[in-house]
Structures are given as structure tokens and as C-alpha cells.
Amino acid sequence: MANAFVAAFEILSFGAIIVLIVLGLGIIASMMGIFNFAQGEFVLLGAYITYLAYAKGMPIWVGMVAAPFVVGALGFVLEALIIRRFYAAPIVAMLGTYALGLIIRESVRGLIGGFYLTVPEPIGGSIDIGTMHISAWRFTIIVITLLVMVGCYLLLSRTNFGLRMRATLENPSLARASGISTPLMYGATFAFGSALAGLAGALIVPVFSLYADLGIRFLIQGFVAVMVGGVGSFIGPVAGAGVIGTLSAALPWIMAPVVADVLVFVLAIAFIKFRPQGLIAGKGV
Amino acid sequence: MPKSMGAVKQAIPAEIGGEADVAMASSGTAVQTAAGRKILPIVEGVVLVAALAAPLVLQDYLTVFATRVIILALFALSFDLVWGYAGIMSFGQALFFGSAGYGVALLARDLDITNILLVLPAGTIIGLTFALLLGGFLLLGRHPSSVIFVSLGTLTGSYAADRLARGWYYLGGQNGIPSISSMTLGGYEFSEGPSFYYLVLGILIVVYLLCRFLVRSQFGLALAGLRENEQRIAFFGYKVQHLKAIIFAIGGAIAGLAGSLYAFHEGFVWPNMVGVVVSTQVVLYVLFGGSGTLIGAVIGTVIVEGVSFWLSDNYRDIWPIILGVLLLLVILFRPLGLISFVLGERERVGSFGAKAKEGVKEKRNAP
Numbered sequence: 001m002a003n004a005f006v007a008a009f010e011i012l013s014f015g016a017i018i019v020l021i022v023l024g025l026g027i028i029a030s031m032m033g034i035f036n037f038a039q040g041e042f043v044l045l046g047a048y049i050t051y052l053a054y055a056k057g058m059p060i061w062v063g064m065v066a067a068p069f070v071v072g073a074l075g076f077v078l079e080a081l082i083i084r085r086f087y088a089a090p091i092v093a094m095l096g097t098y099a100l101g102l103i104i105r106e107s108v109r110g111l112i113g114g115f116y117l118t119v120p121e122p123i124g125g126s127i128d129i130g131t132m133h134i135s136a137w138r139f140t141i142i143v144i145t146l147l148v149m150v151g152c153y154l155l156l157s158r159t160n161f162g163l164r165m166r167a168t169l170e171n172p173s174l175a176r177a178s179g180i181s182t183p184l185m186y187g188a189t190f191a192f193g194s195a196l197a198g199l200a201g202a203l204i205v206p207v208f209s210l211y212a213d214l215g216i217r218f219l220i221q222g223f224v225a226v227m228v229g230g231v232g233s234f235i236g237p238v239a240g241a242g243v244i245g246t247l248s249a250a251l252p253w254i255m256a257p258v259v260a261d262v263l264v265f266v267l268a269i270a271f272i273k274f275r276p277q278g279l280i281a282g283k284g285v
Numbered sequence: 286m287p288k289s290m291g292a293v294k295q296a297i298p299a300e301i302g303g304e305a306d307v308a309m310a311s312s313g314t315a316v317q318t319a320a321g322r323k324i325l326p327i328v329e330g331v332v333l334v335a336a337l338a339a340p341l342v343l344q345d346y347l348t349v350f351a352t353r354v355i356i357l358a359l360f361a362l363s364f365d366l367v368w369g370y371a372g373i374m375s376f377g378q379a380l381f382f383g384s385a386g387y388g389v390a391l392l393a394r395d396l397d398i399t400n401i402l403l404v405l406p407a408g409t410i411i412g413l414t415f416a417l418l419l420g421g422f423l424l425l426g427r428h429p430s431s432v433i434f435v436s437l438g439t440l441t442g443s444y445a446a447d448r449l450a451r452g453w454y455y456l457g458g459q460n461g462i463p464s465i466s467s468m469t470l471g472g473y474e475f476s477e478g479p480s481f482y483y484l485v486l487g488i489l490i491v492v493y494l495l496c497r498f499l500v501r502s503q504f505g506l507a508l509a510g511l512r513e514n515e516q517r518i519a520f521f522g523y524k525v526q527h528l529k530a531i532i533f534a535i536g537g538a539i540a541g542l543a544g545s546l547y548a549f550h551e552g553f554v555w556p557n558m559v560g561v562v563v564s565t566q567v568v569l570y571v572l573f574g575g576s577g578t579l580i581g582a583v584i585g586t587v588i589v590e591g592v593s594f595w596l597s598d599n600y601r602d603i604w605p606i607i608l609g610v611l612l613l614l615v616i617l618f619r620p621l622g623l624i625s626f627v628l629g630e631r632e633r634v635g636s637f638g639a640k641a642k643e644g645v646k647e648k649r650n651a652p
Contacts, residue, residue, distance in 0.1 A: 035433060035437070082613070082617070085617060090432065090433060091374050091432055091436065092616060092620070094374070094436065095568065095572065095612075095616055096613060096616045096617070098565065098568075099609050099610075099612040099613040099616060100609070100613065102605060102606075102608065102609035102612070103606055103609035103610060103613070106603075106605035106606045106609060107606055109602075109605075110602045110603065110606065216561070220440060220441055220444045220561070223437050223440070223441070224437070224441055227433075227434070227437060231433075257452065258448070258449060258451075258452030258453060261445075261448045261449075261452065262445045262448055262449050265441050265442075265444065265445040266445065268441070269422075269423075269438050269441055269442070272434060272438075273422065273423070273426065273430075273434075273438075276428065276430075276431065276434065
């Protein structure tokens with residue numbers, strides 16, 4: 001019983017991490033039609049900023065709060081300078097964002113060297129339930145993921161800003177005719193997606209420690225999750241991330257980890273092949 | 286050892302020289318038949334002469350490096366066929382490269398087969414088989430697959446293969462398969478150096494000429510149409526998905542050939558060879574050089590690898606950053622690659638008019 005509970009918690013917490021990472025990726029892919037290869041590096045940057053704050057002797061919380069804002073601002077600038085030119089061609093966008101990611105990743109690698117740098121958990125220790133212990137920080141990540149998810153959903157579906165965003169992405173010319181500044185909305189969407197990646201990086205760095213390939217590790221899982229969930233909506237990629245995260249955490253408990261690792265990808269690609277629209281088809285939130 | 290190398294150095298160029306004459310002669314006729322001046326054959330000729338002369342002027346360790354570059358150029362050619370001509374974004378080209386490498390490494394390790402006449406076809410067939418399987422799955426089917434799906438599918442395939450190779454003890458896990466014995470032909474061993482260089486260069490020239498023939502044929506014209514506007518080609522009655530699967534398989538076969546050469550040249554294979562790193566590296570080569578021109582892929586490989594080799598002594602850390610910046614600049618301002626500085630758009634597309642009669646014949650034969 002205790003083992004099953006620990007397993008369930010592990011699966012849930014890994015699922016939450018994947019959801020957190022995919023949120024930003026999904027918003028950019030669904031709303032803008034761009035598969036952002038630099039997203040993994042935005043995650044890395046978020047982690048790096050957190051580490052930097054810690055290394056300078058500031059409380060870790062400061063870094064974690066600053067990370068989404070800094071990465072979001074960077075995303076806004078990059079959108080205006082570079083990403084904007086790629087909207088017409090999705091493949092070129094992949095290559096361009098890949099180049100961006102390469103630049104960011106290698107810069108961070110140059111700054112930290114080839115090391116694995118650890119950042120302590122801001123909430124250490126464990127939560128004891130009877131005889132079972134679960135990591136307090138992992139539990140916090142689950143809670144924050146839920147909050148961020150609900151927050152994003154409300155932002156997109158209930159606020160004026162979300163309405164403008166969706167209008168711009170669904171029909172840019174009509175949105176422009178209605179007086180919405182579409183370039184600004186594109187920039188804001190991209191910045192928002194980047195900020196979520198920065199937040200994800202800041203939150204997961206105590207769990208995975210900081211190294212230059214931190215972002216790459218999750219990027220392909222993230223893409224697969226977005227495709228499984230369905231491009232075009234907010235909720236689709238989140239659902240896909242839940243499925244992929246749960247599967248990749250759960251399968252190693254019942255079979256050899258190597259097989260499980262590959263099986264998740266094979267299953268996912270096969271699923272997308274036969275259901276290209278994904279788990280949840282349709283546009284909107 | 287150095288003695289035998291010297292002997293080879295003298296013997297081989299005479300042999301290859303004959304081939305060079307043939308190649309030059311064929312490009313010579315191309316200049317004559319076409320109206321106006323052509324730059325492409327000149328570029329090809331310069332590259333060929335430079336490649337032939339390289340081992341004569343380079344030091345031995347540089348010849349070894351040059352061999353690696355030629356093998357990678359062959360690999361780049363395979364990606365250029367798939368992306369530059371047919372417009373299929375294969376982010377997993379290393380899957381075919383690396384699996385062939387692993388395949389021949391296993392042949393050498395477990396069955397002691399190193400005969401060049403067996404291992405190179407074996408590698409090619411491995412690449413072809415994997416490309417047929419993956420390409421067949423991703424490209425064929427009732428509904429045409431989206432570009433995004435194909436590119437992410439190939440990327441995922443390559444990533445999954447990487448993970449598999451890392452975790453599978455039989456394949457050597459993280460360390461890969463070290464110390465593969467040299468390729469042999471009868472009693473002769475191909476070790477690193479000029480003999481291996483000219484062997485690889487000969488293969489590259491043959492494959493290049495085959496590709497050149499392929500993309501200048503009716504099939505190549507259909508492929509170029511596919512890249513520019515897939516729907517129109519479909520309306521003309523071509524089976525678009527079949528065309529794509531065929532070129533994807535050919536690309537896989539060439540990548541497999543390159544992979545088996547690479548495995549024997551380096552003497553070991555390791556998981557990165559099937560993974561995303563090498564897959565994206567080949568994309569870089571082709572984008573730099575200029576996709577959609579075969580020579581562009583070769584030139585791109587030489588430039589990227591050459592500059593990286595040159596800078597790696599002093600600027601090892603910042604070189605990848607410079608590479609990223611350059612890549613971004615090329616994508617933004619020179620989407621046709623560096624070759625577009627010397628090569629006009631018309632020549633890049635190629636002229637099919639001169640061979641119109643042949644083209645009609647081929648079309649009649651085509652299904």
C-alpha cells in the first residue's frame with residue numbers, strides 16, 4: 001500500500017513537471033502555429049537565473065520569482081527581432097528557433113561549464129503521512145502546476161486580454177480591423193509562453209540540478225505531448241502532457257526502463273498517425 | 286606503416302585521375318549544350334580538384350580529418366535529397382546513419398565480417414530498410430501527413446533510437462562499440478590515411494553523380510514540384526506520397542552508406558551517432574551550404590567542419606555560439622545558403638528544357 005502510494009506520487013509529480021513545461025510550448029504552438037525549438041532553452045534560462053540568484057547569496061525564492069519575468073521579457077524581445085519573420089513558414093521557424101536555442105544553450109554552457117550544479121529546495125524536508133514520506137518540494141510543484149494551469153485557463157477564457165489574444169490568433173485580419181494591435185498580441189503571447197517556460201525551469205532546477213542539456217531533455221517529450229494532445233487549443237496540449245508524463249513515469253515501474261522509454265515515443269507517434277487531430281480536437285481555449 | 290601509406294599515395298591518384306577526367310568531361314559538355322554561362326559545373330570542378338589534391342598537400346592527421354569531412358558530406362547529400370529536393374523535413378537522418386554504423390560494427394564484432402564488398406552494401410541496406418519502415422509509416426497512409434508531423438516524427442524516432450542505444454547492453458550502452466577492426470578487401474586493410482580518403486572520395490563522386498542524374502531526371506523534376514507546391518503535383522496525377530517515400534528511402538540508403546564508412550573510419554560507434562545531435566548537425570551543413578543544390582551540401586559540410594576544426598583549438602567554448610549566430614543569419618538573410626552568393630536562382634532550380642525529349646520518354650515509362 002505504502003509502495004503504491006509512493007509510486008502514485010512519483011507518477012503524479014513527474015506528470016505535473018511535464019505539464020508545467022508543456023504549458024508554454026503548447027500555448028505558442030497552438031496559438032501561433034510555431035513549434036518553438038528554443039523552448040527547452042527558455043526552461044534552461046529559468047533554471048540558470050534561479051541558480052544565479054542562489055549563487056549570489058539571495059534567497060532562492062527571489063530567483064524563482066524573477067525567472068519568469070526575465071525569460072518573458074527576453075521572449076518578447078526575441079519575438080520582435082526574429083520570430084516575427086517566421087510566421088509564414090513553420091519549418092523555417094523550427095530551424096530558426098533551433099538556432100536561437102543553440103545560441104542560448106551554448107552560452108549557458110560557457111557560463112557554467114560542463115558541471116551539474118545543485119540548487120537546494122526552497123522548501124526542504126518531507127511531508128509525513130503515517131509511515132510514508134513524500135518530498136515537500138515535489139508536492140509544492142504539483143500545487144503550483146495546478147494553480148498555473150487554472151490561472152492560464154482563466155486568463156485565456158475569462159479576461160479581455162485572453163479574448164484579444166484568441167481573436168488575433170484565430171483571425172488576424174479581422175482582429176486588426178476591430179482595432180486590436182496584432183503585432184503586440186503576438187509578442188505578448190510569445191512572451192507569455194516563454195515566461196511559463198522560465199517558471200518551469202525555476203521550479204524544476206532543485207529536482208534535476210542545473211546542466212546545459214536540461215532543456216533538451218524535455219523538449220522532445222514536450223513536442224510529442226503537444227501533438228498527442230492536439231494543436232490548436234489550450235487544453236489539448238495540457239491533456240497530452242498529462243498522458244505523456246504519466247506514461248513515462250508509470251511504465252518503468254512495470255517493465256525495463258529502456259523499453260518503457262522507447263515505447264512511450266512509439267505509442268505516441270502511432271497515436272498521432274492514426275488520430276492527427278490529437279486527443280482534444282478543435283480551436284479555442 | 287608510413288612506408289606503405291607513401292606507396293598508396295603514389296598509386297591511387299593516377300587511378301582517380303582518370304575518373305576526374307570523366308567527370309570534368311561530362312561537365313564540359315553541360316557547358317556547351319546550355320545557352321549562356323553556367324557556374325554550377327565550375328563550382329563542382331573546383332571542389333573536385335580541391336578534394337583530389339587535398340591529401341597531397343595536407344599532413345597525415347589532416348588527411349584523416351578530411352576523410353571524416355568527406356564521409357559527412359556524403360551524409361549531408363542524403364539529407365539534401367530529402368529536404369532540399371523533396372521538401373521532406375527529416376530531423377532524424379542520423380537514425381539511418383547511426384543504425385547502419387551500429388549494424389556494420391556488430392557485423393565486425395560478432396561475425397568478424399569486415400570485407401568491404403559485404404559491409405558497405407550491408408550498411409546501405411540497413412539504412413534503406415530503416416528509412417522504408419519509418420518513411421513508410423510516417424509518409425504513407427490514407428491521409429497525407431502534415432509537414433510538422435513528419436519532422437517531429439523523424440526527430441522523435443532519432444531520439445528514441447538514441448535512448449535505446451544508450452540503454453541496451455548488447456549495443457554497448459553509453460560507451461557504444463569501441464575498437465572496430467578495419468575494413469578489408471582481400472588481404473588489404475583500409476586504415477586511416479590517403480587510401481581510405483580516396484576510397485571515400487571515389488564513393489562520394491559516384492553517389493554524387495547518381496544523385497545528380499536523379500535530380501535532373503523527370504523524377505527529380507516531380508520532386509522539385511513537390512517541394513514548391515505539393516497540391517499541384519498531386520493534381521497532375523502523381524502519387525505524391527509514393528514519390529516522397531521513394532526519395533526518403535534513397536536518402537536513408539545513402540545515409541546508411543555514409544554511416545558504415547564513418548563507423549569503420551572512426552573505429553567506434555556511440556549513441557550520439559543515431560541521436561538528435563548528429564541529426565541536427567546534418568541540417569546545419571545543408572542549410573549553410575545551400576539546400577536544393579547537391580554541391581551546396583558538400584560545401585556546407587566542408588565549411589562548417591573546417592571552421593569548427595580550425596577554431597576548436599583556441600575558441601572551443603564559443604564556437605557553438607558563433608555557429609548558432611551564423612546559422613540564424615543564414616536562415617534570416619540567406620535562406621538558400623552560402624552557395625546563393627555565386628549561384629543564380631535559375632541554375633539552382635536547374636534547366637530541364639535541354640533534355641525535354643528524354644524527359645518525355647521517361648515520363649511515358651513512369652507509372
